[in-house]
Amino acid sequence: MNKSESDKRSKPTSRRTILKASLAVGASAVLGGLPRWAMHSAYANEGPEQSSFNFGFIALTDCSPMIVAHEKGFFKKYGVNATPVKPANWAAVRDALIKGDTHCTHMLLGMPIASSMGLMGAVPKPMVIPWLLNRNGQAITLKKEWKGKVAADPKVLKPMADEAKAKGEKLTFAMTFPPGTHAMWMRYYLGAGGIDPDRDVQLITIPPPQMVANMKVDKMDGFCVGEPWNFRAIQENVGYTAMTTQELWPDHPEKVCAFTEEFVNKNPKTVKAILKGLNDASVWLDDMGNRPEQCEIVSKNAYINCPKDQILARLQGKLDYGDGRPAREDDHYMHFSKRNCNYPQPKYAKWWLTQFRRWGMVEGAPDYEGVAKKVMRGDLYEEAMKEIGYAHSGASNEPETLFDGVKFDPTGDLEAYAKGFAVTNLKG
Numbered sequence: 001m002n003k004s005e006s007d008k009r010s011k012p013t014s015r016r017t018i019l020k021a022s023l024a025v026g027a028s029a030v031l032g033g034l035p036r037w038a039m040h041s042a043y044a045n046e047g048p049e050q051s052s053f054n055f056g057f058i059a060l061t062d063c064s065p066m067i068v069a070h071e072k073g074f075f076k077k078y079g080v081n082a083t084p085v086k087p088a089n090w091a092a093v094r095d096a097l098i099k100g101d102t103h104c105t106h107m108l109l110g111m112p113i114a115s116s117m118g119l120m121g122a123v124p125k126p127m128v129i130p131w132l133l134n135r136n137g138q139a140i141t142l143k144k145e146w147k148g149k150v151a152a153d154p155k156v157l158k159p160m161a162d163e164a165k166a167k168g169e170k171l172t173f174a175m176t177f178p179p180g181t182h183a184m185w186m187r188y189y190l191g192a193g194g195i196d197p198d199r200d201v202q203l204i205t206i207p208p209p210q211m212v213a214n215m216k217v218d219k220m221d222g223f224c225v226g227e228p229w230n231f232r233a234i235q236e237n238v239g240y241t242a243m244t245t246q247e248l249w250p251d252h253p254e255k256v257c258a259f260t261e262e263f264v265n266k267n268p269k270t271v272k273a274i275l276k277g278l279n280d281a282s283v284w285l286d287d288m289g290n291r292p293e294q295c296e297i298v299s300k301n302a303y304i305n306c307p308k309d310q311i312l313a314r315l316q317g318k319l320d321y322g323d324g325r326p327a328r329e330d331d332h333y334m335h336f337s338k339r340n341c342n343y344p345q346p347k348y349a350k351w352w353l354t355q356f357r358r359w360g361m362v363e364g365a366p367d368y369e370g371v372a373k374k375v376m377r378g379d380l381y382e383e384a385m386k387e388i389g390y391a392h393s394g395a396s397n398e399p400e401t402l403f404d405g406v407k408f409d410p411t412g413d414l415e416a417y418a419k420g421f422a423v424t425n426l427k428g
Helices: 003-010 015-032 036-040 061-071 090-099 110-117 154-166 181-192 208-216 229-235 261-266 268-285 288-298 308-315 346-358 368-375 378-388 414-419
Strands: 052-056 081-085 104-108 127-132 138-143 172-175 202-205 222-226 239-244 255-260
Touching: 052 090, 052 268, 061 081, 061 104, 061 255, 061 268, 061 288, 061 308, 090 104, 090 110, 090 255, 104 110, 110 127, 110 181, 110 255, 110 346, 110 368, 127 261, 127 268, 127 368, 127 378, 138 181, 138 208, 138 229, 154 181, 172 181, 181 202, 181 222, 181 346, 208 222, 208 229, 222 229, 222 239, 229 239, 229 308, 255 261, 255 268, 261 268, 268 288, 268 378, 288 308, 346 368, 346 414
Parallel strands: 052 081, 052 104, 172 202, 172 222
Antiparallel strands: 104 255, 127 255, 138 222, 138 239
16 A cells, blocks of 8 residues: 555544534434435425415215325325315215315216306306226115115116105105215116106205114115215115125216316325325225225225224125125225226216216216316326326226126217117206
């Protein structure tokens, strides 16, 4: 070793070198505790426009992605703190979003579409859907007196409905909100049996957690709602599952995370942070090993307020109809991420518009393409997923076939599809 090399090795470390090393270690520790967006820049304006937000939800199993993202810190991971807000019913959920009391919300798919169009006398308030929360997991429950008489075939109900109508005592069925998913599933089921839901029976609106109690006091003959309330009706011996909605339409869309268009335009980074947190929660939820913990979390009084065992069975694909039919494994149980679950497919908005048309909720042909493009924001979804490197399958225009064998082609003549049903209430 020459003298110059020896001098370099034996030279004492300067105070400046020690200070620089300490600062580097300190900065690394600080950055390690920051959300991902902060790891790439020292400037706060790179992060979400809002550091906190409120989200609305209803006591249903499919609120799980939002609750889990909050409880397990997935929202915080991307730089936003969440506060859950639990309105009493779907109308209150919508109103809280419009007023700004919440910034995004668990919502029935049809609600942002109806709000954007100003249906049923409402003042139009543009809303957008950049995220589908789940597929499947709802059911049509009928009163226990009909066990063994009525199941998945609604045609069996037709003579019963006609007889009750002739006596001036129409059968009564409940759903959760007029333009929502449960209303469409109930309407489609009845319509497939030749029953006009607006003329032959009474169709009433009941909040999800109140369904079982109302059936118990004999205020309805059937209802459509999300879990866990269908299984709870079986547990309390007041009703049974006639059919699940995944039997009506396999892998159908269900709840969404909705925002007002105004909020999205002002806070695009906040929206993307929320979507990233939802993605992490949804992937976690679709690990079946996590489903018992999911039920521990969402069954709490602050959320669903229901025994965890009443939530878990159907999340694991264990389907007991409660009417003597053999229990079976359900291949299309509720899921939250797999099979491109979360992409906001425009075709689903188009299907909803055909049903709004079919049932007279709109007069004349709606702007199928325009409304679907405005509400279903695949661009926001894709941007958020690209930023975290999450692969998805993109938009799909594949046809869908429901339980009555009628095919829906989103690229076909949508007005002809809407007018093609035997039971309709078309206007204009």
